[in-house]
Amino acid sequence: MLGRTANGLFWMFRYLERAENTARLLEAALRMALTRDLVAAEAEWRSVIATLGLQQPFEATNESYDGLSVWNFVLRGPSNPGNVRAMFGAVRANARTARTNISSDVWEAVNDNWMKLDKLLARPVGQTAVGEVLGTIRRAGTQVHGAFDGSMLRDEGYHFSRAGTFIERADSTARILDMKYFLLLPSLSYVGSSLDTGQWEQVLRSVAGARVYSWLNAGQIEARGIVDFLVLDDRFPRSLAFCRSALRENLAALARMHGVEGRCNALMRDADTRISDLTVDQIFDQGLHEFLVDFLARNAAISRAIAEDYRFHA
Structure with a gap:
């Protein structure tokens, strides 16, 4: 291609x-x-x-x-x-x-x-x-x-298309979470506390997750539960974990079709190690904003590597 x-x-x-x-x-x-x-x-x-x-x-x-x-x-x-x-x-x-x-x-x-x-x-x-x-x-x-x-057809074109979808979807979910936690908080001293329920519902609605989150959590809206859901729950198709898993599979499929792995696959493996065994407590200990900034930077680096590996601009 x-x-x-x-x-x-x-x-x-x-x-x-x-x-x-x-x-x-x-x-x-x-x-x-x-x-x-x-x-x-x-x-x-x-x-x-x-x-x-x-x-x-x-x-x-x-x-x-x-x-x-x-x-x-x-x-x-x-x-x-x-x-x-x-x-x-x-x-x-x-x-x-x-x-x-x-x-x-x-x-x-x-x-x-x-x-x-x-x-x-x-x-x-x-x-x-x-x-x-x-x-x-x-x-x-x-x-x-x-x-x-x-x-x-599940060919190269399919996997490039899906890679674009999940790069963008992960970026969007991370930015929405970061906006809530870093830009809308009245004070950094409120981090980790019980905040405005309406604002958290807005975050869930922004990623089409309000109904399923409510079903999984008996309607209880709280920050840690939402972060756990949107970052680590690989059952939800807009979570960071789901997007990373789907992206990894599509990049692996492209590597098999081309008979060689590129830099994007190496970056993908490195990014996986940063999220695969994380708990929500570890994310908050590190700092949610810091975690999301790192996630976004790695996501952007993988996107650039895909373009370089497959000579998008050749």
């Missing part, structure tokens, strides 16, 4: 995952903001921008952190080159690059949803329309993934 085709598949699914995760983050903030006073609602929207790392460009063009300004900036803002409209455009552009390596079902799901979203986001999104738009973005991700799982 040509490096540029592998790159197209890898980034097609990274952008798809990023768009869906961004929609979930906005949905969780919208739900919280509707039940809070103006000051608390502004804090919710501020946290969305902080999680996405967009403080500087947002504040350069917006005077306040109201919902209308935030979701339009994130979804379609012209001063935000990483807006969701642009993300889905990148999904389609990468799908076209790899057109001969994806099924007709996958292409149709991507193209149909791109046309639908491009139309919805061609004009400012108002209060009455934002729910529909966010739901459409989530469903677009579900439809593309469904077409992919049901129609793609």
